[in-house]
Amino acid sequence: MLVARAAWALSIPLTIGALLVPQCPRAPATCSLLLSCLTSSPSGGGTVGNRSPGLCSSAARSASMASGAHVKARCPVYPGSQTRRFPVPDDKVSWETEWPEYLPPSYTAPSVLARPAWADPDISSFSPYFNALDGTVDRTSHEGEYRVEDGKPLNPHGRTGLTERGLLGRWGPNHAADPIVTRWKRDGAGHSVIHSESHLPVLQFVAIMRKDCGEWAIPGGMVDPGERVSLTLQREFSEEALNLLAVNPEERAWLRDRIASLFASPGFQVYEGYVDDPRNTDNAWMETVAVNFHDQSGDSVSELPLQAGDDAGQVSWMDIDSTLSYYANHSLFLEMVAKERHAHW
Ligand code: RP5
Numbered sequence: 001m002l003v004a005r006a007a008w009a010l011s012i013p014l015t016i017g018a019l020l021v022p023q024c025p026r027a028p029a030t031c032s033l034l035l036s037c038l039t040s041s042p043s044g045g046g047t048v049g050n051r052s053p054g055l056c057s058s059a060a061r062s063a064s065m066a067s068g069a070h071v072k073a074r075c076p077v078y079p080g081s082q083t084r085r086f087p088v089p090d091d092k093v094s095w096e097t098e099w100p101e102y103l104p105p106s107y108t109a110p111s112v113l114a115r116p117a118w119a120d121p122d123i124s125s126f127s128p129y130f131n132a133l134d135g136t137v138d139r140t141s142h143e144g145e146y147r148v149e150d151g152k153p154l155n156p157h158g159r160t161g162l163t164e165r166g167l168l169g170r171w172g173p174n175h176a177a178d179p180i181v182t183r184w185k186r187d188g189a190g191h192s193v194i195h196s197e198s199h200l201p202v203l204q205f206v207a208i209m210r211k212d213c214g215e216w217a218i219p220g221g222m223v224d225p226g227e228r229v230s231l232t233l234q235r236e237f238s239e240e241a242l243n244l245l246a247v248n249p250e251e252r253a254w255l256r257d258r259i260a261s262l263f264a265s266p267g268f269q270v271y272e273g274y275v276d277d278p279r280n281t282d283n284a285w286m287e288t289v290a291v292n293f294h295d296q297s298g299d300s301v302s303e304l305p306l307q308a309g310d311d312a313g314q315v316s317w318m319d320i321d322s323t324l325s326y327y328a329n330h331s332l333f334l335e336m337v338a339k340e341r342h343a344h345w
Helices: 229-241 249-264 330-340
Strands: 106-108 163-166 172-184 203-210 268-274 284-295 312-319
Touching: 163 284, 172 229, 172 330, 203 229, 203 330, 229 249, 229 284, 229 312, 268 330, 284 330
Parallel strands: 106 163, 172 284
Antiparallel strands: 172 203, 203 312, 268 284
16 A cells, blocks of 8 residues: 555444345355556546435545545556656645646547547536536535646646546546445354454455456446436446346346345445546546445345456455555555454454
8 A cells, every 4th residue: 555544533333234135146256366556557437426415424534645645646657558657756746836847748548538428528628617516527526626727627636747637537526436345254164254463353345356457446436427426336336346237137136136235224434535546647536435335244245146347357355454455545445444343454
């Protein structure tokens, strides 16, 4: 994990009970192997939507990364391209620091310039309402008001060494949602596994290996315009971790039922804010709402038949552990879940 850790002291007790999902014949796979990549090629995407009033936000936290500069957003080579970022040292990340020598290259991926439905036009040919709900496109930031200079929004976490949009569709914030589905790790006898060093129980979460870069990640995705975050969480989990769109109709109906039960619980909102994503630029960046859905008893979500779909190359239950690396700053969200549930980290 390369970003600075925040000191988490969530003190509000959780109210999430066990999630009740009937038994499924297929056993989930388990895995604790991790790959890592910093400069590979995440896919585009770029739609935004509504905040969700359905989420439990009693212990929600806007976990600003202000205490530590973004790191992955300054990766030397922009993902999916040959474009090298202008190197930005830690002490020059802040826009408040004068730096006349800063001359970053511009880059917008051909897939974005082709104007798919999820992408904005070029800034010269339209007039977006920044820091506002712009029609169905949410251009507000979880981080508060961002600056707009020469008609272009400025990354609230500072310089990235690259201007324009890169692989991201929207100028300014590109909103995503990340469902963190967890259970306790159990041994063959069904007892919770205690970590030998921390002496705390080990949590597992449903992870996907992203096709675009091979990194393990939370199965999140972009919020469509006008879509509630609670629906995005459910849709992305269904498509990426259960491959709902590809299963036969009979199994699909069974799965829909189980998924509805899982996401009927309000979940525990762990994080909302900026994502230290390698696709970020000076003018376009990722933000997310991360929500934890926990299977306390181990007999509900654990029984769901994991199958990779959409952007996922693989899917697996994976141990939550600080020594493993994950896409963007997903480690930060997992750490928050572990701390909140008094689990090993
Ligand atoms: C990350 O990118 C978010 O945290 C989320 O997991 C993901 C969404 O982008 P796509 O998977 O749709 O490319 O920044």
